[in-house]
Amino acid sequence: MGSVDRCDKTLPLNEMIFxxxxxxxxxxxxxxxxxxLAREFGLSAAEYExxxxxxxxxxxxxxxxxxxVPQILRxxxxxxxxxxxxxxxxAYRRAYPEESARAxxxxxxxxxxxx
Amino acid sequence: xxRIVSAMALTHSPGLTGWFDxxxxxxxxxxxxxxxxxxxxxxxxxxxxxxLFTNDHLLNWPINNTPxxxxxxxxxxxxxxxxxxxxxxxAKYRIPGHPxxxxxxxxxxxxxxxxxxxxxxxxxDDGVSVxxxxxxxxxxxxxxxxxxxxxxxxxPTPERAYHVGLTLRDVLRAYPGDERIAVLATGGLSHEPGGxxxxxxxxxxxxxFLDLLKKxxxxxxxxxxxxxxxxxxxxxxxxxxLAWILVLAFTTGPAEVLAYMPAIAWRSGTGxxxxxxxx
Numbered sequence: 001m002g003s004v005d006r007c008d009k010t011l012p013l014n015e016m017i018f019x020x021x022x023x024x025x026x027x028x029x030x031x032x033x034x035x036x037l038a039r040e041f042g043l044s045a046a047e048y049e050x051x052x053x054x055x056x057x058x059x060x061x062x063x064x065x066x067x068x069v070p071q072i073l074r075x076x077x078x079x080x081x082x083x084x085x086x087x088x089x090x091a092y093r094r095a096y097p098e099e100s101a102r103a104x105x106x107x108x109x110x111x112x113x114x115x
Numbered sequence: 116x117x118r119i120v121s122a123m124a125l126t127h128s129p130g131l132t133g134w135f136d137x138x139x140x141x142x143x144x145x146x147x148x149x150x151x152x153x154x155x156x157x158x159x160x161x162x163x164x165x166x167l168f169t170n171d172h173l174l175n176w177p178i179n180n181t182p183x184x185x186x187x188x189x190x191x192x193x194x195x196x197x198x199x200x201x202x203x204x205x206a207k208y209r210i211p212g213h214p215x216x217x218x219x220x221x222x223x224x225x226x227x228x229x230x231x232x233x234x235x236x237x238x239x240d241d242g243v244s245v246x247x248x249x250x251x252x253x254x255x256x257x258x259x260x261x262x263x264x265x266x267x268x269x270x271p272t273p274e275r276a277y278h279v280g281l282t283l284r285d286v287l288r289a290y291p292g293d294e295r296i297a298v299l300a301t302g303g304l305s306h307e308p309g310g311x312x313x314x315x316x317x318x319x320x321x322x323x324f325l326d327l328l329k330k331x332x333x334x335x336x337x338x339x340x341x342x343x344x345x346x347x348x349x350x351x352x353x354x355x356x357l358a359w360i361l362v363l364a365f366t367t368g369p370a371e372v373l374a375y376m377p378a379i380a381w382r383s384g385t386g387x388x389x390x391x392x393x394x
Contacts, residue, residue, distance in 0.1 A: 001237040001343060002350025003310045005268050009178050018177040021198045022238070066309035066351055067173055067266055079202040081160035082129070082382065084314060096311045107379040110318075111139055 006091065008063025016041035017068045020075065030075045056095035117216075117290040121160035122295035122366045124359040125250075126304060127169060129241040129379030132248055133204045136382035138342055144386045149387040150249040156389055157250050162297035164257040165250075166220075166287065168241030168358040169301040170309075171262040172308075174198075175220050175234060181267040183230065183278065185238035194239030196284070203244055208241055210247060210254040217259045223286040223346045229279060238260070251355035256297075263361075265302070265354040269296030276357040280364025284393070292325045300362040302355025304375075304384030305348040310382040312349065318377040320348035321384035324356065328388060331369035336360075354385070359388075366390035 001045055008015070016037065020026040038048040051060040054076055061071050073088035082088060084104075093100040129266040131150075135143060157165075174196060176182060189212045195203050217233070224231040243260050251258070261283075265271070287296055304324065305317035329337045337360075345353040 002346035003307070003312075004266060004270075004346075004351030007178075007268065016226045018173060021174070024197065024208060027198070060311070065173065065267070066307075069309045070313070071309075076200065079198075080204070080291075081134050082202055083134040084382070089313070092313050096313070097252070099312050100314050103316070103379055106316070106318075106377075107314075110377055110379070112131065115143065 003060070004066055006060065006063065008066040011047065011063045013043070013047045014043045014063075014065050014068060016043065017071060021071060027075065054091055056091050117287055117292055117296050119284070119287060119298060119365055120162055121157060122205065122362055122392050123297075123388065124300035124362055125150070125153060125155065125246060125302040125387045126383055126385040127241050127245040128378070128383035128385060129203050129245065130378070130383070131245050131385070133202055134380070138378050142376045142378050142380070142385075145374050146385060147375055152243070152373055153387055153389070154206040154250050157256075157297060158319065160297055161295055162256055162378070163294045163342050164216060164259060165297045165299055165332065166259045166261060167243060167246065167273045167299045167301060168261050168361050170260045170261065170265045170355050170358065172240045172242065173239050173267070174240050175262065178267055181264045182232035183264055185232040185234055185237070185262045186217050186221050187212065188221065188233045189235045190214055192237065192239065192243070193259055195244040196238040196240060199240045199244065203241060205244055205248055208254055210258045211261050215258040216292070216294065219290050220259065220261070220283065220286055223289060224282065227282050229282050242301055246299065250299070258339065263357060265357050266351045270342060270354050271357060272338055273337055273357060273360045276360045277337055277364050280361035283361070284365050286291060298362050298365050300358035302358045303353060304356065304386050306352040306383035307349035308352045310350050310352075314379060314380050314382060315349065316369065316377045316382075316384045317348040317353070318354070318384065319376065320344070321386065325372050325386060325388070327377055328363070328370035329372060331367070333363060336363070356357045358368060363390070365393060367393040373383070
């Protein structure tokens with residue numbers, strides 16, 4: 001139906017993110033031992049590489065639940081002040097330039113309309 | 116027996132606390148006004164407890180086991196979860212629970228063939244934290260959180276949410292106490308968290324949905340507002356409106372739309388509504 005239906009509920013990466021978000025020790029290892037974490041959770045090479053490359057489109061294509069993708073980016077780039085200009089969101093603009101540009105054009109139109 | 120004294124719904128987008136000042140000034144002003152009005156209406160209803168319907172953002176349950184509904188039955192609720200506090204820019208809060216009512220919901224739900232999971236210690240993301248920050252800031256009103264799944268396929272349908280709402284209306288009214296209960300739905304409107312259209316807000320859908328609520332015709336809303344229509348307006352996010360449709364089952368007549376903002380800066384159609392409670 002929608003893009004959320006493309007997720008692979010059995011993907012090890014989807015299990016891994018659930019646990020990392022809830023565990024401070026695992027979060028601390030994210031930036032220092034991502035490869036080790038990936039091995040422990042049984043990620044495939046394709047999963048690990050998409051993760052390592054912070055590649056939004058590839059993460060979607062291999063079946064990561066789309067809600068988890070910005071969470072993955074926040075683990076890399078930080079979670080504070082997560083506005084549309086934040087590096088985590090810039091990764092989305094790179095992955096989906098057309099969809100993102102359309103939304104940001106609408107934002108400009110709305111700003112003009114409401115002035 | 117317990118009484119339902121208030122029924123309202125609002126968006127819970129993290130931008131409302133985490134990067135509030137990034138929206139245009141008029142949207143900030145409108146959100147502040149509507150949230151203030153909701154807080155006043157809630158206080159005027161003098162509830163003993165808020166039963167809050169929202170969705171779990173894959174925080175309490177892993178993707179291999181996502182119950183349709185979960186009730187927080189603890190003595191006290193503490194949030195936000197550690198992973199969410201920096202994102203939401205919120206300090207930790209504590210709100211008393213209402214274990215007797217929460218356990219009644221679980222057990223009476225089961226007797227009416229409604230499967231409700233429960234947690235003694237629930238973790239809280241934006242779904243509970245943002246609304247409680249604005250509407251129950253001192254934690255003075257007890258809370259029973261009820262989360263649902265609306266993002267891990269298969270996503271339940273609006274008809275199912277409304278049916279669950281009718282059942283829970285009977286369950287809450289059957290509680291053997293004098294409690295005054297406010298029901299509150301949080302989530303929506305159009306948005307697609309983490310999807311290709313992450314920045315998009317479908318203003319046309321949002322205004323159409325709010326117009327359906329203003330008509331107050333539940334059967335018409337259920338026949339027109341299908342899950343497919345919600346998914347078109349933002350996959351995996353717009354269906355958070357299932358919480359609104361669940362609470363719709365507690366109400367009668369037209370909804371009063373307190374505010375609507377197509378807030379791309381907050382990455383969500385943002386709205387607040389109030390209803391009259393069904394007799």
